[in-house]
Amino acid sequence: MTWVILLIPVYLLAQDELPRPVTNILSLRLGQGKMRDTYLTPLLYTGSNISLEGQRWRMHRNLDWTSWQQADIMFSTGEDYGHDSEAWTGRLRYCYGILRRWSDCLDPTTLDVRSESSSWSFYLGPYAGIDLGFDYNLKLASSNNPATARVTTNLGAAGAVCYRFQTPAAQGMRVMLQAHAPLLGMGFCPEYGASYYETFYLDSSSDTFHFTSLHNQQDFDVQLAVDFPMAIIPWFRRFDSVVRLGGSYHIETMDINHITTRYSSLEFVIGWVYQYLPFSRRKAGLLKRSPYNAY
Numbered sequence: 001m002t003w004v005i006l007l008i009p010v011y012l013l014a015q016d017e018l019p020r021p022v023t024n025i026l027s028l029r030l031g032q033g034k035m036r037d038t039y040l041t042p043l044l045y046t047g048s049n050i051s052l053e054g055q056r057w058r059m060h061r062n063l064d065w066t067s068w069q070q071a072d073i074m075f076s077t078g079e080d081y082g083h084d085s086e087a088w089t090g091r092l093r094y095c096y097g098i099l100r101r102w103s104d105c106l107d108p109t110t111l112d113v114r115s116e117s118s119s120w121s122f123y124l125g126p127y128a129g130i131d132l133g134f135d136y137n138l139k140l141a142s143s144n145n146p147a148t149a150r151v152t153t154n155l156g157a158a159g160a161v162c163y164r165f166q167t168p169a170a171q172g173m174r175v176m177l178q179a180h181a182p183l184l185g186m187g188f189c190p191e192y193g194a195s196y197y198e199t200f201y202l203d204s205s206s207d208t209f210h211f212t213s214l215h216n217q218q219d220f221d222v223q224l225a226v227d228f229p230m231a232i233i234p235w236f237r238r239f240d241s242v243v244r245l246g247g248s249y250h251i252e253t254m255d256i257n258h259i260t261t262r263y264s265s266l267e268f269v270i271g272w273v274y275q276y277l278p279f280s281r282r283k284a285g286l287l288k289r290s291p292y293n294a295y
């Protein structure tokens with residue numbers, strides 16, 4: 001009886017013949033950034049923006065749902081139109097979502113491509129996220145209030161559309177459009193005219209956290225990218241790497257307590273895509289027969 005109990009997990013693992021690959025994407029984004037924070041100054045600051053982004057996609061056991069995670073860190077520097085002052089902005093964000101998956105590119109029994117034609121995949125579902133950040137004005141560095149903090153937690157909707165080419169000249173190449181935006185949450189914002197010293201040290205923080213929704217917070221993130229398997233270039237056919245190229249646009253606006261903050265960026269994206277099968281070395285060959293199906 002003991003041996004039967006010990007063999008049950010082994011039997012169940014043996015029945016799970018369908019590989020569920022994990023796709024990781026590491027991207028560098030470079031471009032233009034804009035920032036306005038009326039707590040510090042009503043001026044608009046424009047400059048350069050740099051971001052580092054990581055994504056992780058993992059199909060669930062039934063292949064109808066996909067878990068999606070994204071973490072990015074962003075930093076922007078800018079000057080006002082008169083070049084009289086400079087401002088810095090930083091953001092650290094994390095999102096986790098469960099997306100419903102519709103696809104015509106996979107055979108549900110083998111995960112192989114059903115035909116040689118191009119295929120579509122659609123994803124839609126909820127996500128939860130947290131956003132930490134700061135705005136710092138160098139002209140106000142000697143004053144009492146040179147910086148502001150940003151903390152928001154949100155529930156929102158995320159979606160993606162993928163188009164995979166199956167022509168012999170572009171085997172495995174994929175175009176992906178993805179976007180996400182919060183619908184409701186909680187945001188940190190001091191009262192208008194109150195300093196951060198008063199907020200944190202004079203026990204006046206009772207009204208600093210506010211309910212946020214589309215009426216006082218708009219946050220939208222969209223990215224269009226193309227994944228190029230290096231094997232389509234004759235010189236790199238011995239490599240399995242995939243390069244991501246594309247563009248990304250992000251805008252966030254918050255209007256609470258008569259304080260308006262806005263941050264936006266338009267960036268060029270270059271990244272690296274890699275895929276693996278957790279705890280399953282013997283199935284690594286399936287990745288080459290049906291590449292990049294984890295998203």
